[in-house]
Amino acid sequence: MSALLRDVTSAVGDVPALLAIARKAGTDAPQPGQGRTARLWELLASVAAVDVAAARILEPHFDALAILSQAGKGPGHMDGAWGVFAAEGPGSRLQAKAGDAGILLSGSKPWCSLAPQLNRAVITAYAEGGGRAAFAVDLHHPGVTCEEPAWVARGLREIPSGTVHFSDVPAEPVGGENWYFNRPGFAWGGMGVAACWLGGAVGVARDYRESLAAGAEAGREPDQIALAALGETDRILTAALQHLARVAARIDGEAGASASDAVETGRSAWSEALRVRGTAAAAVERVLSLVSLNRGPAPLAFDEPYAKRMADLALYVRQHHGMRDDAQLGKLTLEEECPW
Incomplete structure (x- = not known):
């Protein structure tokens, strides 16, 4: 862990460097419920003690990998830098619809931190049954549009959260309806x-x-x-x-x-x-x-x-x-x- 904390200390404020650290650390980071939950939380707390924003970058990446693992997805699904977008907001709704081409997402999702700099995300959307379900999406798909966040906060300034719009974006189910x-x-x-x-x-x-x-x-x-x-x-x-x-x-x-x-x-x-x-x-x-x-x-x-x-x-x-x-x-x- 000491090497990780040294890397984080040297990368404070540098989001691409911190995302690279998250990707590297995520390859062998503990996952909750598998015997090393305390180790995982100690790691996250130790990073936050160095820099809160760095922990705000590492935590969702680790969480996404854990979610994929809990859903039975193999390591081949876990390349790149990941986020987890599950928040809802007034006037925003993301809908999942099944068709001949598979499941497609359309609509908007608020509070998507660092979306333009991430590769993929676990994202929740409304399923056709009325509940919500989780999906893995490629944030570089041409149907994904990231709004420029109106981020005026003095805290977490390097991690703006904005709305992301989806237009017929292919999505891979992660668990069933309401599983997430x-x-x-x-x-x-x-x-x-x-x-x-x-x-x-x-x-x-x-x-x-x-x-x-x-x-x-x-x-x-x-x-x-x-x-x-x-x-x-x-x-x-x-x-x-x-x-x-x-x-x-x-x-x-x-x-x-x-x-x-x-x-x-x-x-x-x-x-x-x-x-x-x-x-x-x-x-x-x-x-x-x-x-x-x-x-x-x-x-x-x-x-x-x-x-x-x-x-x-x-x-x-x-x-x-x-x-x-x-x-x-x-x-x-x-x-x-x-x-x-």
């Missing part, structure tokens, strides 16, 4: 994103610790408020990372987990994902608040790596749906799907 959302791997992928969030927060915490140490060396010993913030940051991140590790062990059936305790079904996996993602998002929000309040405006204005990390992470964690996700979890908890 019902498989345990959907929840596992969501928890992999949470690992990236936590890794980004670790990077922020390291920035803070190093700033206090540098101040102490210069004769400015941290006061109790600064130390209290560092202590709270430590326990928040330690608890969230330990939670993530325990869930990874349960997914892989390790650490003495019984068959009944393992995270097997899509339903139980999703309730676990809601806990992990909510815990990670809350930890990130608190760490961002603690560190920014204690470090003040100067590093946000003049320390480019720190300012980038803060902006990238603040935007990335907004993928969490807050109280709406908690409402989903509350419903499952009311139905007695809870560990307590």
